[in-house]
Amino acid sequence: MTAYFIGIDGGGTSCRAALAAGDGTVLGRGKSGAANILTDPEGGLRHIIEAAEKACEEAGLETTVFGSCHVVLGLAGANVEKTVATVRKRLPFGNCAVESDALIAVHGALGTQDGAAAILGTGSVFGAKKGHRVRTIGGWGFLVGDQGSGAVLGRRLMQEALLAHDGVRAASPVTGKLLDAFDKDPRKLVAFAHDAAPGDFARYAPIVFEFAHKGDPVAEKLVCEAAAQVDEAISVVLAMSEPRLCLLGGLAAPFEPWLRPEHRACVTTAKGDALDGAVSLAIERFSLKDRAHA
Numbered sequence: 001m002t003a004y005f006i007g008i009d010g011g012g013t014s015c016r017a018a019l020a021a022g023d024g025t026v027l028g029r030g031k032s033g034a035a036n037i038l039t040d041p042e043g044g045l046r047h048i049i050e051a052a053e054k055a056c057e058e059a060g061l062e063t064t065v066f067g068s069c070h071v072v073l074g075l076a077g078a079n080v081e082k083t084v085a086t087v088r089k090r091l092p093f094g095n096c097a098v099e100s101d102a103l104i105a106v107h108g109a110l111g112t113q114d115g116a117a118a119i120l121g122t123g124s125v126f127g128a129k130k131g132h133r134v135r136t137i138g139g140w141g142f143l144v145g146d147q148g149s150g151a152v153l154g155r156r157l158m159q160e161a162l163l164a165h166d167g168v169r170a171a172s173p174v175t176g177k178l179l180d181a182f183d184k185d186p187r188k189l190v191a192f193a194h195d196a197a198p199g200d201f202a203r204y205a206p207i208v209f210e211f212a213h214k215g216d217p218v219a220e221k222l223v224c225e226a227a228a229q230v231d232e233a234i235s236v237v238l239a240m241s242e243p244r245l246c247l248l249g250g251l252a253a254p255f256e257p258w259l260r261p262e263h264r265a266c267v268t269t270a271k272g273d274a275l276d277g278a279v280s281l282a283i284e285r286f287s288l289k290d291r292a293h294a
Contacts, residue, residue, distance in 0.1 A: 002021070003021075003022050003068075003070065003286075003287075004019055004020070004021065004027075004061070004065055004068070004069045004070070005019070005020045005021075005022065005069065005070045005071070005279060005282040005283050005286065006018065006019050006020070006052055006055065006069050006070070006071040006072075006093065006279075006282060007020070007071075007072055007074075007104070007275055007276075007277070007278025007279030007280075007281070007282050008035075008048055008051065008052065008071065008072070008073040008074065008075070008275075008278055009074050009101060009104060009105075009273075009274040009275040009277075009278055010034075010035025010036070010037070010044060010047070010048055010051075010073060010074065010075040010076060010101065011034070011035065011036070011076050011101055011121060011122060011123075011274075012034055012036045012039070012076050012121065012122030012123055012151070012197075012198050012199045012202070013034055013121065013122050013199050013202070013250070014031060014032065014033060014034060014035075014047075015031065015032045015033065015034065015035035015044075015047040015048055015050075015051045016029065016030070016031050016051055016275050017029065017030045017031075017048075017051035017052045017054070017055040017275075018030075018055055018275050018278070018279050019052070019055040019056055019058075019059045019061070019069075020279050020282075020283065022283060022287065024279065024280065024283060026279065027058075027059035027060075027061075028054075028055040028056060028057065028058030028059030028060070028061070029054075029055050029058060030050070030051040030052060030053065030054025030055035030056070030057070030058065031051055031054065032046075032047040032048075032050040032051040032054070033046075033047045033050075034047060034197070034199055035047045035048050035051075035075055035076065036075075036076040036077045036122075036123075036197075036198070036199075037075050037076070037077040037078065037083050037084070037087050038076070038077025038078075038080055038083055038141055039077060039141075039142070039197055039198060040197065041077075041083055041086065041087055044075070044077070044087065045087055045090055045091075048073065048075075048087075048091070049091075049092065052066065052071075052093075063092075066092045066093050066094070067092065067093070067094050068094045069093050069094050069095075070093075070094065070095040070096075070282050070283075070285075070286035070287075071091075071093040071094070071095065071096045071097070071282060072096075072097050072099060072104065072278045072279075072281045072282040072285065073091075073096070073097070073098045073099065073278070074099050074100060074101040074102075074103055074104030074105070074274055074277070074278050075087075075098060075099070075100070075101055076100075076101050076122075076123060076139075077141065078098055078099060078100045078101070084098050095286050097281075097282075097285060099281070100125070100136060100139060101119070101125070101139075101274060102117075102119055102125040102126075102127050102136040102139050103127070103134055103136065103277075103281075104274045104275075104277035104278040104281060105117060105119045105125075105127070105248050105249075105273070105274040105277060106127035106128075106129050106134050106136070106277065107129070107134065107277035107278075107280060107281055108270070108271070108272040108273050108274050108275065108276040108277025108278070108280070109246035109248055109270035109271060109272065109273070109274075109277070110129050110244070110246060110270075110271065111271040111272065113129075113242070113244060113271075114129055114130045114131065114241045114242040114244070115128075115129060115241055115242050115243075115244030115245060115246065115268070116128045116129070116234065116237040116238045116240070116241050116242075116244065116245050116246070116266075117129075117237075117245070117246040117247075117248055117270075118230060118233065118234055118237070118245065118246075118247050118248065118249075118252070119248045119249045119274075120148065120149065120150075120230065120247065120248070120249040120250075120251040120252050120255055121149070121150055121202070121248075121249035121250045121251055122149060122150050122151050122198050122199050122202040122250075123139060123141070123142065123146045123149045123150075123151060123198065124138055124139070124145075124146050124147060124148045124149035124152075124230070124233075124249075125137070125138045125139030126138050126139075126233040126234060126236070126237045127237060128237040128238070128240035128241040129241060130240065130241045130242075135237075135240060137233060137236055137237060138233055142198040142201075146198070147226070147229040147230075147233070148226045148227070148229040148230035148233070148255075149198075149202070149251075150201070150202030150203075150205035150250065150251050151198035151199070151201040151202045151205075152201075152226070153202075153204075153205040153208055153222060153223075153226050153251075154200075154201035154202050154203065154204035154205045154208075155193070155201045156208075156222050156225070156226075157174065157175075157178055157204055157205075157207065157208050157219075157222060158178065158189060158193055158201070158204070160174075160175055160218050160222065161175040161178040161179050161186075161189065162186055162189065162190075164218070165179065165186050169218075170217070170218075171218075172211075172216050172217055172218040172219070173211060173214075173216050174207060174208065174211035174216045174218050174219040175218055177207060177211070178204065178207065205251060206254070207219075208222050208223055209223060209251075209254040212258075223258055224258065226255075226258075227255060227258035227259055230255060230259065231259055231260050231263060234259070234263050235263075238263070238266065243266045244266060244268050245263060245266040245267050245268065246267070246268060246269075246270040247267055248270060248273070248274070
């Protein structure tokens with residue numbers, strides 16, 4: 001029977017899947033919605049399966065192959081074992097390993113090299129790779145962690161906009177821009193925030209960078225605050241490995257100019273992305289497992 005391997009990259013904004021042959025050739029890809037299994041396990045599970053189905057369809061295969069597929073899933077929220085166990089039981093795949101989205105991102109970015117990675121998107125997490133060992137820090141989720149993330153940056157903008165509205169702090173163009181998005185009604189902003197998921201907050205992060213580059217004082221303060229938190233974590237992971245740093249995620253490029261010069265000097269182009277890492281890990285782990293039992 002032909003062996004198929006699936007890599008899945010499930011983050012707070014979208015979920016991507018790639019189905020590959022044993023030699024690493026990708027036969028099909030698929031994409032769906034957010035797959036943070038901690039904040040929305042039902043939605044995450046649905047989007048994981050949907051992305052895999054689309055990859056299967058593009059590969060010209062029936063989804064009946066899922067039962068014999070070897071799969072590595074890198075998922076946001078995978079650091080809570082109870083949630084992982086619940087989701088794993090309901091997955092339709094054969095051999096299956098659930099890892100953090102940070103682990104697959106580090107493997108995809110660095111390949112066989114040692115170094116560090118900062119994953120900056122809806123959430124934030126940092127990793128160091130040395131040999132076959134990867135250690136990650138951060139990634140503890142929006143409620144208690146994710147410093148320097150898009151979600152936290154968007155929420156901080158909302159806090160500053162409300163403080164400016166109340167006259168506690170000075171207003172600026174960026175706080176005005178945000179309030180305009182809610183018809184200048186702070187009650188609408190609060191209602192939005194009350195029900196918002198991390199990805200909803202993160203949609204406002206690009207506005208902060210846009211206005212910071214224009215010299216907006218509030219935006220500059222928020223970006224400097226976030227960049228300092230990112231720099232703090234980068235120092236830790238660089239100390240664990242080689243002076244090689246990959247910046248990953250949707251906010252990698254916006255953050256880079258705001259980082260410390262010594263960290264910018266270590267930045268190198270990623271060899272691949274998180275989905276590449278998930279596919280390569282699936283082939284590496286389950287091919288070795290199959291050979292061990294041969």
